[in-house]
Amino acid sequence: MSARRPLPAKVAVLGAGSWGTTFAKVVADAHPDIQVSLWARRAEVAKEINEFHLNSQYLKDIRLPENLAASADLAQVLGGAPLVVLAVPAQSVRAQLKTVKPLLAPGAVVVSLMKGLERGTDARMSQVIREELGLPQDRVAVISGPNLAMEIARREPTASVVACTDLEVAQWIAAVCTAPYFRPYTNTDVVGVEIGGIVKNVIALSVGICDGKHMGDNTKASVITRGLAETTRLALALGGELETMAGLAGLGDLVATCSSPLSRNHTAGRLLGEGLSLDEVNQRMTQTAEGIKSGRAVLDLAAQMGVEMPITEAVVAVLEGHLSVEELAPRLLTRELKSEGEQQQ
Ligand SMILES: NC(=O)C1=CN([C@@H]2O[C@H](COP(=O)(O)OP(=O)(O)OC[C@H]3O[C@@H](n4cnc5c(N)ncnc54)[C@H](O)[C@@H]3O)[C@@H](O)[C@H]2O)C=CC1
Ligand SMILES: O=C(CO)COP(=O)(O)O
Known part of the structure; x- marks a missing residue:
């Protein structure tokens, strides 16, 4: 063409x-x-x-x-x-x-x-x-x-x-x-562009939960940055490109969605953080917050690809009722100590 x-x-x-x-x-x-x-x-x-x-x-x-x-x-x-x-x-x-x-x-x-x-x-x-x-x-x-x-x-x-x-x-x-x-x-890079857009919704849920719990900007920046690391691991495993994840469809969208009160995913997370149940959040939302339904699929895909996604895992545990929002924040960044640059791990 x-x-x-x-x-x-x-x-x-x-x-x-x-x-x-x-x-x-x-x-x-x-x-x-x-x-x-x-x-x-x-x-x-x-x-x-x-x-x-x-x-x-x-x-x-x-x-x-x-x-x-x-x-x-x-x-x-x-x-x-x-x-x-x-x-x-x-x-x-x-x-x-x-x-x-x-x-x-x-x-x-x-x-x-x-x-x-x-x-x-x-x-x-x-x-x-x-x-x-x-x-x-x-x-x-x-x-x-x-x-x-x-x-x-x-x-x-x-x-x-x-x-x-x-x-x-x-x-x-x-x-x-x-x-x-x-x-x-x-x-x-169709794969990288799509994965960036999908996973940022799940990360925005976690940032929203932290906001709902009145946590500050250190927490938000830490979750966004580590969220980008796990998004990048999944995208690369699926054949996406690193440059895409550093660009508008990766970092750009993640920052916008995790920062904005206009974001439905961020809003849904904040409501969960404020203590509403998932049913109550779903009733309150009049527009689509894709991360709520996609979270489980992202985790399943990551498992198939052998990719660790600890923030996504914690968010899905909250959505599925296995983890309380009080327990989420401490879980977000507590894996074993490792070098920051270990993208594949
Ligand atoms: N709103 C935004 O700022 C952005 C949204 N997106 C994505 O765009 C997609 C659509 O989102 P929004 O327009 O924001 O959602 P929305 O909730 O504002 O609108 C969804 C539309 O789909 C229709 N709809 C609902 N259930 C349907 C069904 N079963 N079959 C056919 N149509 C149905 C609704 O009537 C409505 O017109 C989502 O995947 C979202 O992640 C992407 C970028 C920006
Ligand atoms: O995709 C979006 C911004 O790029 C919209 O985010 P929400 O679906 O969370 O509102």
Whole structure:
């Protein structure tokens, strides 16, 4: 595929939650001549977007561009779209793709915005997409980075990474989503980019728990840094690259998510730290906190790869009720003494 491939006339985005709607806005802002078609599960969400240019449940009073239209009709949204972007909760993707498959335009490229690992299979979203849609690797891409949706919706300058094994495809997608306030970089490390986005959610849960227990910045920085070390071990074991983990999709996203009150994973962790049960947290959360469901899958994948992930292990123990939040903090950094640089151990 050539980097000079023309921009698509239509882009389909599936999932009208906070990130799907915001990403649709990025593309529509970037290219007023592209028709951006957003699939909403609920017809009333599509109606509000079309009639008032708002998605108030997810993006409050942010005004959406005129060239962004929504529909609850998947066939209408997907019809004739050479670029399809997925932004639904990770655990629902496989089921969603079964309805997408017969409606996908021939040759369409599919992009994952999702940051979750599938429970049961431990599959990354790009793997689920390839399996369910039967696509070659050069027709599947991922986008990840320090991308808190609400900040981007407010047009605050943000960078991200588009990854595809075919760099020219990544460059084509980057051209589609380059807006004055959104700067995508490209690389070919799909594994590293996805693992960075998945594991940072689990680390953000642990930082949130520490915040909920009123621990300070030393604790936070220590957990973030050691969290990056264990994320990097897993990414490298799966074939990801060290540079990716030091970049926007690794360190960048980890810092943003672990620091921001906008993060749903950080918020869920903080509520646990403040003493709420997991059931109470789940009831309180109105948006997706992927780390809650992905944590177990990350740990299973790490075990298969022979990688130690002590922070993830402690978070999963809390989520599964084997460890109290009081016991979590002391457990986070208490393995046997070793040299800081021992990435593989
Ligand atoms: N919100 C953010 O700042 C960012 C989110 N992401 C990732 O994007 C993905 C989507 O997250 P958000 O848009 O934030 O979630 P959200 O909770 O704001 O919205 C999820 C959307 O999926 C729909 N949905 C829920 N269950 C569904 C199902 N079973 N089948 C089909 N659709 C369903 C909801 O109606 C909603 O439109 C997640 O993997 C998240 O980690 C990535 C970067 C930034
Ligand atoms: O992925 C995100 C920021 O890059 C959003 O994080 P949360 O899903 O925790 O809100």
